[in-house]
Amino acid sequence: MSESIGIGAVREGSEPGAVTDADRPVLEGSKLVRRFREGKAELTVLSGVDLSVAAGERVAIIGASGSGKTTLLQILGGLDDPDEGSVLVGGERMQGRSEKAKGKLRNRYIGFVYQFHHLLPEFSAEENVAMPLMIRGTARADALTEARALLGRVGLGERLDHKPGELSGGERQRAAVARALITRPRLVLADEPTGNLDAGNGEHVLGLMLELNRELGTSLVIVTHDHGIAARMDRILVLEDGRLRPDGPAAKTAGP
Numbered sequence: 001m002s003e004s005i006g007i008g009a010v011r012e013g014s015e016p017g018a019v020t021d022a023d024r025p026v027l028e029g030s031k032l033v034r035r036f037r038e039g040k041a042e043l044t045v046l047s048g049v050d051l052s053v054a055a056g057e058r059v060a061i062i063g064a065s066g067s068g069k070t071t072l073l074q075i076l077g078g079l080d081d082p083d084e085g086s087v088l089v090g091g092e093r094m095q096g097r098s099e100k101a102k103g104k105l106r107n108r109y110i111g112f113v114y115q116f117h118h119l120l121p122e123f124s125a126e127e128n129v130a131m132p133l134m135i136r137g138t139a140r141a142d143a144l145t146e147a148r149a150l151l152g153r154v155g156l157g158e159r160l161d162h163k164p165g166e167l168s169g170g171e172r173q174r175a176a177v178a179r180a181l182i183t184r185p186r187l188v189l190a191d192e193p194t195g196n197l198d199a200g201n202g203e204h205v206l207g208l209m210l211e212l213n214r215e216l217g218t219s220l221v222i223v224t225h226d227h228g229i230a231a232r233m234d235r236i237l238v239l240e241d242g243r244l245r246p247d248g249p250a251a252k253t254a255g256p
C-alpha cells in the first residue's frame with residue numbers, strides 16, 4: 001500500500017489508459033434537444049446544446065433556476081435521453097443502449113453527484129459509498145476500506161454506520177460526493193455539489209474533486225450557482241434559452 005494520502009494513491013490495479021484515450025474528448029454532447037410535454041403544451045428545455053470536454057478539463061455550468069442544467073447533466077450522464085442529438089462518453093455512444101449497458105458505461109467512466117444525492121436509504125454511509133466499487137467487482141471488504149478512507153476525507157469518519165436518514169443534509173451530500181469519487185472516474189458530473197454545504201465543507205468537497213482532477217486527470221463538469229467555484233474551473237458555460245454559451249474568460253467572472 002502506498003504511503004501517499006493522495007486520492008489517486010489508494011487505488012490499485014486500474015487499467016492503464018490507452019494513449020488514444022487521452023487525446024479524445026472524455027465527453028461529447030452534440031446537438032442535444034430535450035422537450036417535455038405537459039398535456040398539449042410542449043416545453044423545449046434544451047434546443048441544441050453542444051459540449052465537448054477534454055481529458056482533465058474543468059468546466060462550470062451556470063444558469064438561472066429552471067434553465068435546464070440538471071436536465072443537461074442527466075442527459076450527459078445517460079440518466080435521461082435527449083429527443084435529438086447524441087452523447088459520447090470516452091468515445092462510446094450512450095444512446096441506443098439498454099439501461100443496463102448505460103449503467104455499465106456510467107460505472108466505468110462517470111462519477112455522478114446528484115442535486116438531491118440519491119443515497120440508498122437502507123444502507124449505511126460506508127455501504128452507499130462502497131457500492132460503485134462493489135458493482136465493479138471489487139471485494140466487499142476492500143470496497144468498504146476505501147469507502148471509510150474517503151468518508152474520512154469528507155469529514156464523515158465518525159458517521160460510517162449512519163443510514164442516510166440519520167445524516168444531516170450536508171452530511172448526505174458529502175457522502176454522495178464520496179460515492180461519486182470512489183471509482184476515481186475519468187469524468188465527474190456534479191449537480192450543485194456544494195449547494196447545501198457551509199463554506200468549510202464546501203471547500204473540502206471541492207478540494208477533493210480538484211485533487212482528483214490534478215492527480216488523475218479527471219474531467220469535472222460542475223453545475224453551480226457559486227461564482228467563486230465557477231471561477232476555479234478552466235471554462236464557464238452559461239445555459240440560457242436552451243443553449244450553452246461561453247461566459248468569457250473565467251478570471252473576469254469571479255464575483256466579490
Ligand SMILES: Nc1ncnc2c1ncn2[C@@H]1O[C@H](COP(=O)(O)OP(=O)(O)OP(=O)(O)O)[C@@H](O)[C@H]1O
Nearest residue numbers: 036037045063064065066067068069070071072115
Ligand atoms: N420530467 C419533467 N417533466 C416536465 N418538465 C420538466 C421535467 N424535468 C424538468 N422539467 C422542466 O424543465 C426545466 C428545467 O429543469 P431543470 O431541473 O433542468 O432546471 P435547473 O437549471 O437544474 O434548475 P435549478 O437551478 O433550480 O436546479 C424546468 O422548467 C422544469 O420544470
Ligand SMILES: [Mg+2]
Nearest residue numbers: 069070071115
Ligand atoms: Mg437543477
